[in-house]
Amino acid sequence: MNGSRASQGATIRFDRVTFAYTPGGRPAVSDLSLEIRPGESVVIVGPSGSGKSTVLKLLDALVLPQEGHVLVDGIDTRDQERLWDIRRRVGLIFQNPDNQLVSTTVEREIAFGMENLGLQRSEIARRIEEVTERLGLGKLLSRPPHKLSGGEKQRVAVAAVLAMRPACLALDEPTSLLDWQGRREIWSILRAVGDEPSRTVLHVTQFPDEVALGSRALVIAGGELVFDGTPTELFAGAGRAARWGLRSPATMTVAESLRGAGYSVPEGIPSLEDLVDAVARGAEGRAT
Template sequence: MSDKMIKCTDLTYKYISGEEGKEKYAVNGVDLEVNKGEFLVILGHNGSGKSTIAKHMNALLLPSGGKIFVDGLDTCEDDNVWEIRKSAGMVFQNPDNQLVATIVEEDVAFGPENIGIEPSEIRNRVDESLKKVGMYEYRKHAPHLLSGGQKQRIAIAGILAMRPKCIILDEPTAMLDPSGRKEVISTIKDINKNYGITIILITHYMDEAAQADRIVVMDSGKIVLSGNPREVFSKVETMKKIGLDVPQVTELAYELKEKGIKISTEILNIDEMVNVLCQLK
């Protein structure tokens, strides 16, 4: 098997636009590799192609052109789809659409049951997955009574119970309040760091993106920037040109530099900014 979790080669996805019946490219010739164990964020405004590319990563969509391999398996081959979906789990934006049972632990058991895991093994996986996301004590609760952040953590536990190598999260915090967002991001980071599961997070929150190993920025179906958070966010003008923000402290550093103050624009958080300002003579 490949050491790459995901490999896209000249990936293209076309669709027919409703109004004029014209062909449009949602993804247009993308080359992208994601290493096993990496925490990658894909940024882009609405219509940039980021959700479309995510849906290719577990064969929900198939390419119009080019190739995508998930753990070495070609998504276009029918025989691979089952394995691909076991390897790469997906968490979506709306937690209510992902929960199927009336009791938390039954919901987490749903995926493993579907792939024919033994009942005793399912029990182990459910308990283990709920502990990993910090929701074990809620195992007998009704999901609809939980907060948005808790529901998303249950959805992540349901994917974890399938023992995936990769989890793709498509704007999982978009419908959550700030505390729910924090819960989910800290869960994602924990799973990545402690269990080596590859994370691909699609978000429009810059503070979430700043925590990744690497960021890919998409615009009009293409990758326009790629690098670690410092490299990407220091390109303030490029980001603003395509309608994206950067973390507030990075923007402040940029504005100070524009005013002639010698300061690095590779600043991601308040502590770094304080240190740099204290060193200014």
């Protein structure tokens, strides 16, 4: 192994998992079964309070199922002696970055997880440089994380986990505090990471436009898995996604209007570039 990439993505299995925060209370996750293979890039959506964050906490053994099993590469999260093996494989980015950032400077924060992995100083320095550039954190390295804006904290949290190169990257609404430009930067990182066959990605989002970042979409509603398919299938036809309160991605709505105006736009969930192409082609068509 050259140390620069995770050697292979993790396999995740939820086997009839039920979990309630108060034992005997209403389950936050109910009889959930799921298998995610190495290298898959999965986006999880669903209404607020439906159990999405709880699924990621179960994955990272922050909470343990009352019924059923969560397995990461075959390791049961209930096996306390293997906790480190699970945490080493799963890099979790919390919904609220305040719960994640513990160090006195951004640079120390990014180094912290890598030090726990026992990486050499030269490798740590190299990776800090890489993620700093990738996430535009250069000016923040010596700042205390708790004094940063919400969006800056979110970028630092993403950088710290990316630098550890976990086999499974689990992100809980990583763009919720970012502006449009910041979101687009994280999107390009998620696309690149999602394309790596060596990485399993689970990405919880509230933004329909982010569903197309994954190759597989899951919908969790009322603690249950109610949809498992491709992003295009989720938004195909009228009403299916709306049943769970999900709007169509904005690019689909724009594509619909463009089609109505006679432009030819690809079916499915078009990218912004697809829309620009369609408009450019249409304009050329009229000009000739």
